[in-house]
Amino acid sequence: MVDVLLGLQWGDEGKGKIVDYFAPQYDIIARFQGGPNAGHTLYVKGEKIVLHQIPSGIFHENTTNLIGNGVVLDAVTLKKEYDKVAAFGVDGRKNLYISERTHLILPTHRALDKASELSKGNEKIGSTLKGIGPAYMDKTGRNGLRVGDLLDKNFTTQYIKLRLKHQRLLDSFGFNEDISEWEEEFFEAIEFMRTFKIVNGEYFINEKIREGKKVLAEGAQGSMLDVDFGTFPFVTSSNTISAGVCTGLGVAPQKIKEVIGVTKAYCTRVGSGPFPTELHDETGERLRKIGNEFGATTGRPRRCGWIDLVALDFACMVNGVTQLVMTKADVLDAFEELSACTSYGIDGVQQKMVPYQMTKLAIEPNYVQYKGWQTDITRITESDSLPAEMKTYIKFINEYLGVPVTYISNGPGRDQIIKA
Numbered sequence: 001m002v003d004v005l006l007g008l009q010w011g012d013e014g015k016g017k018i019v020d021y022f023a024p025q026y027d028i029i030a031r032f033q034g035g036p037n038a039g040h041t042l043y044v045k046g047e048k049i050v051l052h053q054i055p056s057g058i059f060h061e062n063t064t065n066l067i068g069n070g071v072v073l074d075a076v077t078l079k080k081e082y083d084k085v086a087a088f089g090v091d092g093r094k095n096l097y098i099s100e101r102t103h104l105i106l107p108t109h110r111a112l113d114k115a116s117e118l119s120k121g122n123e124k125i126g127s128t129l130k131g132i133g134p135a136y137m138d139k140t141g142r143n144g145l146r147v148g149d150l151l152d153k154n155f156t157t158q159y160i161k162l163r164l165k166h167q168r169l170l171d172s173f174g175f176n177e178d179i180s181e182w183e184e185e186f187f188e189a190i191e192f193m194r195t196f197k198i199v200n201g202e203y204f205i206n207e208k209i210r211e212g213k214k215v216l217a218e219g220a221q222g223s224m225l226d227v228d229f230g231t232f233p234f235v236t237s238s239n240t241i242s243a244g245v246c247t248g249l250g251v252a253p254q255k256i257k258e259v260i261g262v263t264k265a266y267c268t269r270v271g272s273g274p275f276p277t278e279l280h281d282e283t284g285e286r287l288r289k290i291g292n293e294f295g296a297t298t299g300r301p302r303r304c305g306w307i308d309l310v311a312l313d314f315a316c317m318v319n320g321v322t323q324l325v326m327t328k329a330d331v332l333d334a335f336e337e338l339s340a341c342t343s344y345g346i347d348g349v350q351q352k353m354v355p356y357q358m359t360k361l362a363i364e365p366n367y368v369q370y371k372g373w374q375t376d377i378t379r380i381t382e383s384d385s386l387p388a389e390m391k392t393y394i395k396f397i398n399e400y401l402g403v404p405v406t407y408i409s410n411g412p413g414r415d416q417i418i419k420a
């Protein structure tokens with residue numbers, strides 16, 4: 001049996017914290033897409049740690065973690081993460097398995113990401129520059145190298161062949177930065193990666209499922225960054241939605257049970273692209289400040305705005321969300337009034353659908369206003385004790401989306417979560 005936990009907005013919904021919370025209920029936590037563009041924040045023994053590729057179940061002794069074939073993996077970042085995790089007294093290799101079909105991010109992929117972004121000027125995606133797009137291009141273009149290739153004695157020859165191809169592309173971009181240091185790091189890191197448990201991920205996970213083990217598939221990024229259904233071209237290069245679990249792990253759709261959608265009580269986005277409810281005023285600034293909205297991977301300030309129920313409804317539809325977790329509800333504690341976007345005005349017409357090409361449209365969000373609760377909720381442990389105004393806000397969201405909010409996160413701490 002597989003449950004899925006994923007972000008419903010533009011990423012950074014707090015997935016890491018929630019996976020860490022649910023991990024004891026599962027035998028396996030598996031990443032199925034994305035790569036080091038992700039930054040999942042956890043608090044372990046009161047200390048903060050940001051994971052990029054290692055699944056967020058790593059701090060639970062009895063939990064197995066799997067990096068699935070749908071991920072693009074950077075050996076250098078993996079080594080750094082391993083060291084970070086080790087500082088908490090955990091051997092990151094012990095309970096971690098990597099699928100041999102997982103594609104590798106090469107130093108030239110990072111260079112290509114940078115060159116491509118530079119060439120786009122004002123139209124840049126705002127990529128994390130981790131080489132994600134170029135690595136997935138080599139996967140679908142049938143050129144990439146995979147973790148399983150590390151075990152092949154011809155790996156270096158294969159690498160050099162692909163590097164030459166990349167060099168021609170880099171030349172066409174006029175990119176001439178020296179990446180020899182990156183390459184040195186890379187070869188050191190892949191030596192280290194060879195010491196990890198490299199497995200046939202699809203047999204590994206299906207055998208566990210047959211044994212009755214419970215799997216939680218951990219999404220990265222968010223549904224609005226999905227390469228097919230997000231705000232293209234301002235998206236990432238993988239399928240971030242629940243369908244990605246099937247291709248990213250090799251599990252059949254009927255094995256999937258719950259789809260847990262994580263949403264902030266408001267909305268943020270980092271990088272370029274449309275964001276209908278973005279606030280450019282002091283309210284947006286206030287959300288950023290109270291919510292500490294700065295990227296976990298790049299440190300960039302996140303764009304902030306009100307919750308967008310049109311986009312959330314769309315995300316619930318394409319993912320088949322069965323329950324919602326609302327995070328960062330405490331960030332709204334001090335607000336006198338809250339807004340929730342319930343429709344888009346496009347050319348004077350009101351609609352509740354996410355349009356095909358958000359990028360080229362002027363979207364006017366229509367809001368319903370709610371009275372804020374103006375109460376500190378960070379120490380509340382029971383839903384009965386939540387302020388009445390908050391209950392009203394959540395009830396409205398439940399009804400609009402037709403999906404229940406089952407948990408409310410009221411702080412970054414491990415225990416700051418309330419069963420609704």
Ligand code: GDP
Nearest residue numbers: 012013014015016040041296328409410411412
């Ligand atoms: P992810 O990528 O979805 O795992 O989310 P990030 O880790 O990038 O960003 C979420 C940020 O919000 C992190 O700094 C978390 O520590 C923090 N966070 C998570 N849940 C809550 C919450 O309920 N309240 C507050 N105030 N912060 C939270």
Ligand code: IMO
Nearest residue numbers: 011012037038039126127128220221236270271
């Ligand atoms: P987590 O898992 C927020 C954004 C980037 C950029 C776009 C494409 O922490 O929620 P890419 O590097 O993938 O080519 O960048 O996607 N992006 C994220 N935004 N959270 C993430 O991951 C993101 N991963 C990528 O900012 O706009």
Ligand code: MG
Nearest residue numbers: 012039040296
């Ligand atoms: Mg993040």
